[in-house]
Amino acid sequence: MSRMRMRWWASAALLLMLVPALAACGSTSGGGTSSVTKKYKVGLVTDTGGLNDQGFNHLAYVGLQKAKTDFGIQADVVESKSDADYVPNLTTYATGGYDLVIAVGFLMQTAVGSVATSFPNIHFAIIDGAGTDANGNDLHLSNVQSLLFREQDAGALVGVIAGVLEKDGASPKKSGIISAVGGVSIPPVNHYIAGYKWAATMEDPNIKVLIGYSNKFDDPTPCRNLANSQIDQGADIVFQVAGGCGIGALTAAATRGVYGIGVDTDQKAAASTVIASALKRVEVATYDAIQAVVQNKFQGGVTTFSLQNDGVGYAPGNITLPADVMAELTKISGEIKSGQLTPPADIPNP
Amino acid sequence: MNAVLQILGLFFTAGLWQLALELGALLLLPALGGTISERSGVVNIAMEGMMLTGAFTAVVTDLVWHNALLATLAAAISGGLMALIHAVVSIRFRADQIISGFAINIFAFGLTTFLIDKMTNFQGAAHVPQAYTLPVITVPVLSNIPFLGQVLFQQNIMVYVALALLVGMNIMLFRTRLGLRIRAVGEHPQAADTAGINVYTLRYGAVIASGLLSGLGGAFLSIGINNVFLPNMTDGAGYIALAAMIFGKWKPFGAFVACMIFGIGEAIYANNSTIHISQYLLNTLPYILTIVVLAAFVGKSAAPAADGLPYEPGVE
Numbered sequence: 286m287s288r289m290r291m292r293w294w295a296s297a298a299l300l301l302m303l304v305p306a307l308a309a310c311g312s313t314s315g316g317g318t319s320s321v322t323k324k325y326k327v328g329l330v331t332d333t334g335g336l337n338d339q340g341f342n343h344l345a346y347v348g349l350q351k352a353k354t355d356f357g358i359q360a361d362v363v364e365s366k367s368d369a370d371y372v373p374n375l376t377t378y379a380t381g382g383y384d385l386v387i388a389v390g391f392l393m394q395t396a397v398g399s400v401a402t403s404f405p406n407i408h409f410a411i412i413d414g415a416g417t418d419a420n421g422n423d424l425h426l427s428n429v430q431s432l433l434f435r436e437q438d439a440g441a442l443v444g445v446i447a448g449v450l451e452k453d454g455a456s457p458k459k460s461g462i463i464s465a466v467g468g469v470s471i472p473p474v475n476h477y478i479a480g481y482k483w484a485a486t487m488e489d490p491n492i493k494v495l496i497g498y499s500n501k502f503d504d505p506t507p508c509r510n511l512a513n514s515q516i517d518q519g520a521d522i523v524f525q526v527a528g529g530c531g532i533g534a535l536t537a538a539a540t541r542g543v544y545g546i547g548v549d550t551d552q553k554a555a556a557s558t559v560i561a562s563a564l565k566r567v568e569v570a571t572y573d574a575i576q577a578v579v580q581n582k583f584q585g586g587v588t589t590f591s592l593q594n595d596g597v598g599y600a601p602g603n604i605t606l607p608a609d610v611m612a613e614l615t616k617i618s619g620e621i622k623s624g625q626l627t628p629p630a631d632i633p634n635p
Numbered sequence: 636m637n638a639v640l641q642i643l644g645l646f647f648t649a650g651l652w653q654l655a656l657e658l659g660a661l662l663l664l665p666a667l668g669g670t671i672s673e674r675s676g677v678v679n680i681a682m683e684g685m686m687l688t689g690a691f692t693a694v695v696t697d698l699v700w701h702n703a704l705l706a707t708l709a710a711a712i713s714g715g716l717m718a719l720i721h722a723v724v725s726i727r728f729r730a731d732q733i734i735s736g737f738a739i740n741i742f743a744f745g746l747t748t749f750l751i752d753k754m755t756n757f758q759g760a761a762h763v764p765q766a767y768t769l770p771v772i773t774v775p776v777l778s779n780i781p782f783l784g785q786v787l788f789q790q791n792i793m794v795y796v797a798l799a800l801l802v803g804m805n806i807m808l809f810r811t812r813l814g815l816r817i818r819a820v821g822e823h824p825q826a827a828d829t830a831g832i833n834v835y836t837l838r839y840g841a842v843i844a845s846g847l848l849s850g851l852g853g854a855f856l857s858i859g860i861n862n863v864f865l866p867n868m869t870d871g872a873g874y875i876a877l878a879a880m881i882f883g884k885w886k887p888f889g890a891f892v893a894c895m896i897f898g899i900g901e902a903i904y905a906n907n908s909t910i911h912i913s914q915y916l917l918n919t920l921p922y923i924l925t926i927v928v929l930a931a932f933v934g935k936s937a938a939p940a941a942d943g944l945p946y947e948p949g950v951e
Contacts, residue, residue: 337760464908504867510901527866532865619782
C-alpha cells in the first residue's frame with residue numbers, strides 16, 4: 286500500500302471513530318403530531334453537566350418532555366460539552382427559527398446575553414441566571430426571561446431538619462456539627478447553603494456548620510474527600526450542593542454512618558442514609574416558560590420560583606424523621622410561605 | 636499565616652498521607668501506562684479516554700455479575716481494546732499519534748455518555764452496591780503500627796496492585812531483556828529492527844499494556860474509590876497522569892513521585908472547609924508544587940528519541 290493510500294485509510298478510520306461520538310451529542314427530535322395551528326419549536330441547551338446530571342439539566346428535560354406531550358411542540362435538545370459550546374449551541378437554535386430557546390444554568394449567562402442581543406426577535410429563557418454582559422451585569426433584555434429560584438427556601442427546610450436533629454441529639458453522632466459540600470462558590474449554590482446554615486442555626490444556636498467547595502461537578506472523588514474530611518471534623522449530617530460530584534459526598538456519608546442530604550432532585554436512591562433532598566423544581570419553571578410562549582404570553586424579566594409557589598421544596602429520604610422534626614418543618618414552611626420568615630440569600634456569618 | 640500553619644499541621648496527620656497515597660495510586664496506573672507506551676515510541680495521550688472506558692465497563696460488568704474482580708478484569712480489557720484502536724491507527728496506519736489519541740478521548744467520552752444515558756434512561760446514575768466494590772484491605776498486625784499502619788496498610792486493594800505494578804514495571808523496563816528491547820524500539824527502531832527485534836510486535840504490546848493499566852485505573856475510580864459511573868467522571872485524571880509521566884522523565888518511579896505530589900495537593904484541598912484561605916488558591920496548590928519541584932529538582936527531561944515517530948522499515 287502506498288503512503289498516500291495509507292494516510293487516506295488512517296483518516297477514514299479516525300472519521301469513523303468520531304461518528305458515534307458526534308451521534309451521542311445529537312439531538313432528540315420532536316414527534317410528528319400534525320395540527321392545524323402553528324407548531325411551536327423549543328430548543329433546550331444544557332450546560333456541561335449534560336442531561337444525565339440527576340440535577341437541573343435533567344429536570345429541564347423533564348419539563349420540556351411534559352410540554353411536548355401537552356402542547357404538541359417540537360422539542361429539541363443539545364448538550365454542551367464545554368463552555369465554548371454555549372454560544373454556538375444557542376446561536377444554532379436562534380438562527381433555526383425557534384420560538385423559545387432555553388438555556389440551563391448560571392454558567393450560560395454571558396452566552397445568553399450576547400446571543401439574545403444579536404437575535405432580539407427570538408425569545409430566550411435562562412434557568413438560574415439572566416442575560417448578562419461579560420462582567421455579569423444584567424442587560425435587562427426584553428426577549429430574555431430569567432427563571433430564578435429561591436434555593437434558600439429549600440436550603441432552609443433541610444436546615445430545619447438538620448438543626449432539630451442536632452438539637453434533639455437525634456443525629457448519628459450527636460456532635461452538634463453539620464456540613465455542606467458545595468460545587469463552586471456561585472449564587473445558586475450559596476443560596477442553598479445560606480438557607481441551610483440560617484435555619485440550622487435558628488433551630489440550634491450552638492450548632493457548628495462546616496462549608497467546603499469541591500470546584501468540580503463531574504468527578505465524585507473530590508466531594509467524597511471533602512465530605513470525609515468534614516466527617517473527620519465531627520460533621521454527622523452532610524448536605525451536598527455539587528451536582529454529580531456530590532453523589533460522592535452522599536456515598537461517603539453512608540459509608541461513615543452519618544446522614545446525607547441530596548440536592549435539586551430526590552436523591553434518596555444515591556445512598557442509604559439520605560434523610561431528605563432539597564428540591565428545585567426546574568421542570569415546573571421550564572414547563573411554565575414554554576406554556577407562556579405557546580399561549581403568547583411571553584414576558585421578559587425575572588420570574589421567581591419559591592416555596593410560596595411550590596417552585597422549591599423538599600423530598601423525604603430513606604430514614605423516617607421524628608415527629609417533632611416534621612412538626613417544626615410544617616411550622617417553618619408555613620412561616621416562610623406567609624412571609625413571616627425570609628431565609629437569607631447570602632451565607633450568614635459566622 | 637494561620638492557614639499556612641494549618642496546612643503544615645496536616646502533614647503530621649496519617650489521614651492526609653493515606654488519602655494522598657490513594658489518589659496518587661489512582662493517577663499512577665494510567666501514568667505507568669503512558670510510560671510503557673511512550674518508551675516503545677508511541678505517544679499516548681489517550682489515557683483519559685481509556686480510563687473512562689474502564690470506569691464505565693467496571694460499573695456495567697459489576698452491575699451484571701456482582702463481582703468486583705471480574706469487573707476490574709473487564710475494565711482492563713476494555714481499556715486494552717481502546718488502546719488497540721490507537722495502536723492500529725498509529726502503528727499500522729502511521730497516523731498522527733496525537734490526533735489518534737485525541738480522537739479516542741472524544742470517542743470514549745461520547746460512547747460512555749451515550750450508553751449510560753441509554754441504560755439509565757436519564758433517570759439517575761448507575762450505582763453499584765457497596766458490597767460489590769473493590770475492598771479496602773486492612774493488613775493484620777502491620778496496620779496497627781502507629782501512623783505508618785494507617786498510611787500503608789489500610790488501603791484499597793488497587794493501591795497495592797498499583798504499587799506492585801510500579802515495582803514490576805521498573806524492573807521490567809530497566810532490568811530485563813524485554814525492557815531493553817522496548818526501550819531500543821523507542822529510541823532507535825531502525826537499529827532495533829536490524830538487530831532482529833520485531834518493532835511492531837513490541838509497540839503493539841506496549842500500547843495495549845497502556846490501555847490495560849488505564850482501564851485498571853478506571854475501575855479503581857468507579858468501583859474502588861466511588862461506587863458509581865457518571866459521564867466524564869475521570870474529569871482530566873488521564874491528562875494529569877500524562878503530565879506526571881513527563882514530569883517523571885518517562886521513568887516509573889519518577890511518575891510515581893509526580894503522582895504523589897498531585898495526590899498530596901488534592902488531599903490538602905479536601906480540607907478546604909477548615910482551612911480558611913481562598914479555595915481557589917488552595918486548588919492551585921498541586922500545580923504550584925509541580926512547578927516548584929520541576930524547576931528546582933527535576934531539570935531537563937527528554938522523551939525517548941523515536942517517541943511519536945511511526946516506524947517504516949527501510950526509511951531512515
